[in-house]
Amino acid sequence: DAGVTQSPTHLIKTRGQQVTLRCSPKSGHDTVSWYQQALGQGPQFIFQYYEEEERQRGNFPDRFSGHQFPNYSSELNVNALLLGDSALYLCASSKDSPGPNSPLHFGNGTRLTVT
Amino acid sequence: DAKTTQPPSMDCAEGRAANLPCNHSTISGNEYVYWYRQIHSQGPQYIIHGLKNNETNEMASLIITEDRKSSTLILPHATLRDTAVYYCIVRANAGNNRKLIWGLGTSLAVNP
Numbered sequence: 111d112a113g114v115t116q117s118p119t120h121l122i123k124t125r126g127q128q129v130t131l132r133c134s135p136k137s138g139h140d141t142v143s144w145y146q147q148a149l150g151q152g153p154q155f156i157f158q159y160y161e162e163e164e165r166q167r168g169n170f171p172d173r174f175s176g177h178q179f180p181n182y183s184s185e186l187n188v189n190a191l192l193l194g195d196s197a198l199y200l201c202a203s204s205k206d207s208p209g210p211n212s213p214l215h216f217g218n219g220t221r222l223t224v225t
Numbered sequence: 226d227a228k229t230t231q232p233p234s235m236d237c238a239e240g241r242a243a244n245l246p247c248n249h250s251t252i253s254g255n256e257y258v259y260w261y262r263q264i265h266s267q268g269p270q271y272i273i274h275g276l277k278n279n280e281t282n283e284m285a286s287l288i289i290t291e292d293r294k295s296s297t298l299i300l301p302h303a304t305l306r307d308t309a310v311y312y313c314i315v316r317a318n319a320g321n322n323r324k325l326i327w328g329l330g331t332s333l334a335v336n337p
Contacts, residue, residue, distance in 0.1 A: 153269065154327070166324060200269070213271040214271065
């Protein structure tokens with residue numbers, strides 16, 4: 111049973127460029143969340159997608175956008191990259207339910223370096 | 226801001242129990258305590274969660290005080306592979322606020 115997979119694992123971009131990161135959720139999961147983790151810090155919530163719509167958003171500018179596809183996979187897009195966007199980007203999936211939220215399962219992330 | 230406070234680092238001898246404390250004095254009645262860990266260069270891994278009763282699974286035990294203002298994660302027989310950053314998070318387990326707010330965690334070093 112494949113867990114959460116993210117691609118690419120590493121990426122180097124130049125300031126001002128745009129980047130797209132991809133995530134496939136764990137089998138049976140329908141909800142995808144994205145987190146940004148700077149070096150030495152805990153992850154910070156970017157947004158969550160469910161039923162192909164953004165359901166909740168953290169304190170990130172509009173340069174950060176996302177998409178969820180019918181097969182529940184997701185993309186994170188970042189436009190006009192800044193040096194400060196260099197971080198580990200984590201994707202987490204879960205199974206939505208009307209009752210208690212299921213724990214998140216994380217991928218190993220994409221390490222983005224902006225030069 | 227994170228709603229939990231953890232010591233920045235701890236050491237433990239291999240084979241001994243590792244007891245990781247967490248303070249969450251402002252926890253609300255509908256909020257659960259979650260523990261995750263992050264081994265270097267990997268994504269966070271779910272360990273355990275609980276509301277008010279003590280919980281145990283194949284990875285760890287979670288002890289929550291009666292007033293729910295603090296908890297302890299116990300790794301009963303720590304191994305070198307348990308060296309990681311451990312995060313304690315409080316989160317409502319239902320409803321529309323689904324994000325996790327992470328602090329800096331505790332860096333646990335298991336020594337041979």
